[in-house]
Ligand code: B12
């Protein structure tokens with residue numbers, strides 16, 4: 099089946115599959131060169147079950163104003179045992195899932211351990227190429243340390259739960275510093291107000307270049323919180339236009355992509371010849387360097 | 398042989414709320430290596446076909462215990478074809494009397510599964526079909 103279906107949705111979705119499945123050599127071959135992204139990218143991250151998918155459903159609806167075309171890329175964890183997955187984000191996005199103007203694509207995390215998936219950057223670029231104005235990326239439910247999403251999106255929304263006292267500890271240790279907007283979700287549960295107040299205190303210290311990360315309380319059944327979040331994202335998008343260090347951002351993306359490709363290439367080499375793993379560390383390192391050289395590939 | 402890399406949509410069309418079988422199958426396919434998406438209850442064939450396209454699945458598995466399997470299978474096949482996705486494989490499971498199997502096959506179902514079949518047989522049949 100070609101990617102030139104008479105149904106453009108099908109063509110896009112087939113292209114996304116090909117990109118998601120591409121190995122390192124294929125991925126390199128299909129790079130179209132660095133372009134300046136036009137589509138705005140919102141990353142939503144936070145602990146497992148924090149309510150990311152439910153929130154994205156509400157948010158996507160609000161952000162789909164007029165001709166604005168929205169896509170959602172939702173990543174769910176791959177089982178380390180079977181390599182299979184249940185791509186469960188979509189079912190929580192029920193309320194938008196029947197809106198034919200919003201494109202939702204679920205993707206398994208595969209071997210990626212950073213809450214994203216292989217070739218995430220290329221998947222986002224392909225969505226941009228198909229004319230979406232904005233994409234919302236949902237990471238796998240992650241712990242505290244994985245903030246690579248930062249390098250791929252313009253606005254990072256971190257979704258927290260009222261009872262996560264751990265989060266406050268982590269924030270005091272400076273770990274949460276990467277978010278642009280904090281959301282205390284499930285504000286219908288006890289403890290939300292206290293949580294929001296404590297985070298606001300930390301966020302106040304995080305302000306840089308006139309952006310102080312807002313702290314917004316949301317709850318599934320209260321439209322006000324989502325409207326506030328929508329406005330905060332728009333405000334951050336505007337702010338970023340004048341404060342973005344394009345070189346630094348492009349370099350961060352390039353570094354992330356190179357690291358991902360190298361690490362996957364190492365997996366490919368070791369999967370093809372696991373006896374390499376019996377070498378001592380220096381021997382393994384040297385053997386890998388040797389095999390990474392394209393001239394010795396296949397030798 | 399495995400289901401690694403295969404994307405499968407498990408869907409519940411029509412009005413019946415029996416979801417135990419659908420969930421069991423979703424987990425069994427996941428355990429066999431597939432990437433599984435589940436639609437939730439009471440979805441229209443049109444909705445199911447659109448999700449199948451957007452998610453670029455290799456197969457759609459309908460779980461039907463309401464007795465309306467003939468209409469729902471035909472309608473789903475029609476909706477998939479309309480979206481230029483007639484090549485997506487279709488399976489059906491649930492309470493499907495054996496006298497209806499031929500008709501469902503003719504309508505486009507590539508496999509029909511009932512509670513009498515052992516789970517690993519069901520998974521093996523799906524695996525064989527998608528790797529053929
Ligand atoms: C449990 C049950 C219920 C539970 C459902 C709980 C739930 N959340 O699922 C409750 C009590 C709620 C219920 C209610 C009703 N039920 Co009821 N229920 C059953 C019962 C006893 C078992 C169903 C079940 O869960 N089986 C276990 C699962 C694992 O089996 P399975 O679904 O068949 O799935 C297996 C295979 O078929 C296959 N499979 C299934 N789907 C798929 C999909 C794919 C892709 C693949 C590959 C394989 C596959 O793999 C599975 C694992 O082996 C059946 C009778 C029976 N023995 O089948 C009646 C039955 C399905 N119910 C029936 C009826 C009529 C009803 C009610 C309308 C009763 C009433 N008058 O109120 C209501 C309607 C509820 C609703 N909203 O739809 C009838 C349906 C008649 C028909 N088809 O013409 C049945 C057949 C009973 C009967 N003999 O009359 N029910």
Ligand SMILES: Nc1nc2c(ncn2[C@@H]2O[C@H](COP(=O)(O)OP(=O)(O)OP(=O)(O)O)[C@@H](O)[C@H]2O)c(=O)[nH]1
Nearest residue numbers: 145146147148149150151152190239284285317318
């Ligand atoms: N009380 C309450 N529960 C909520 C709210 N939002 C979501 N939930 C519930 O929280 C659970 C998880 O919601 P999801 O949206 O799937 O959370 P998630 O962060 O996407 O989960 P993963 O993708 O699995 O990490 C579900 O049972 C939701 O119904 C809310 O505002 N209040």
Ligand SMILES: [Mg+2]
Nearest residue numbers: 150151186187
């Ligand atoms: Mg989710």
